[in-house]
Amino acid sequence: EDKVVQSPLSLVVHEGDTVTLNCSYEVTNFRSLLWYKQEKKAPTFLFMLTSSGIEKKSGRLSSILDKKELFSILNITATQTGDSAVYLCAVRNTDKLIFGTGTRLQVFP
Amino acid sequence: EPEVTQTPSHQVTQMGQEVILRCVPISNHLYFYWYRQILGQKVEFLVSFYNNEISEKSEIFDDQFSVERPDGSNFTLKIRSTKLEDSAMYFCASRRQVNTEAFFGQGTRLTVV
Numbered sequence: 001e002d003k004v005v006q007s008p009l010s011l012v013v014h015e016g017d018t019v020t021l022n023c024s025y026e027v028t029n030f031r032s033l034l035w036y037k038q039e040k041k042a043p044t045f046l047f048m049l050t051s052s053g054i055e056k057k058s059g060r061l062s063s064i065l066d067k068k069e070l071f072s073i074l075n076i077t078a079t080q081t082g083d084s085a086v087y088l089c090a091v092r093n094t095d096k097l098i099f100g101t102g103t104r105l106q107v108f109p
Numbered sequence: 110e111p112e113v114t115q116t117p118s119h120q121v122t123q124m125g126q127e128v129i130l131r132c133v134p135i136s137n138h139l140y141f142y143w144y145r146q147i148l149g150q151k152v153e154f155l156v157s158f159y160n161n162e163i164s165e166k167s168e169i170f171d172d173q174f175s176v177e178r179p180d181g182s183n184f185t186l187k188i189r190s191t192k193l194e195d196s197a198m199y200f201c202a203s204r205r206q207v208n209t210e211a212f213f214g215q216g217t218r219l220t221v222v
Contacts, residue, residue, distance in 0.1 A: 031208065032208065034210060034211075036213075041198070041215045041216045042113075042200065042213040042214055042215045042216055043152065043200070043213045044213070045210045045211075045212060045213075048209075048210045050208065088152065090152075094165060095140070095157045095159075095164050095165050096142070096154040096157055096165055096167070097142075097144070097152075097154060097211065098154070099151050099152040099153070100151065101150075101151050102151075
């Protein structure tokens with residue numbers, strides 16, 4: 001059965017800390033891995049990764065994929081309270097996304 | 110910035126009633142999806158739609174569910190006879206082409222009482 005597992009489930013940090021969120025997967029017909037941020041309702045797109053070893057970066061966020069070991073990490077440096085959200089990892093299998101349970105990040109001032 | 114829009118934002122319905130959830134995908138997108146998220150659980154795939162037909166559906170998407178693209182802009186999800194366990198946030202998503210990211214709407218919270 002296809003699955004996507006995220007860890008930790010929950011993380012509490014102070015502003016300025018750096019965090020690493022993990023996503024491992026076992027999915028047949030892998031096409032790509034995506035990271036989304038979910039604050040109140042809609043998941044908002046962060047990154048899409050298709051190739052191993054190529055880091056994607058956007059401001060303080062970065063992500064990398066390892067297709068051999070079947071995992072990805074999402075790094076957030078110098079966290080801010082606005083980074084508080086649930087971060088979702090999803091793997092595209094054929095034409096659908098298979099989501100993990102998410103990591104709930106809380107950043108306190 | 111273009112976005113996926115969904116209406117209504119919240120719908121309360123009685124068990125056994127039919128509901129239609131509406132979505133307007135981003136205008137130049139070709140692939141359309143419905144996902145749902147039961148409170149406290151994972152986002153789950155329901156159905157994908159391309160070229161005016163269903164391309165894939167999950168086990169959740171049984172005969173009670175149907176999708177339609179009645180015109181060039183709307184994409185709807187119909188639940189014929191709602192059950193209590195259909196209560197969830199329903200997300201519409203769209204993407205432009207193969208190997209591009211999917212963009213999600215703000216969701217419709219469906220409450221079946």
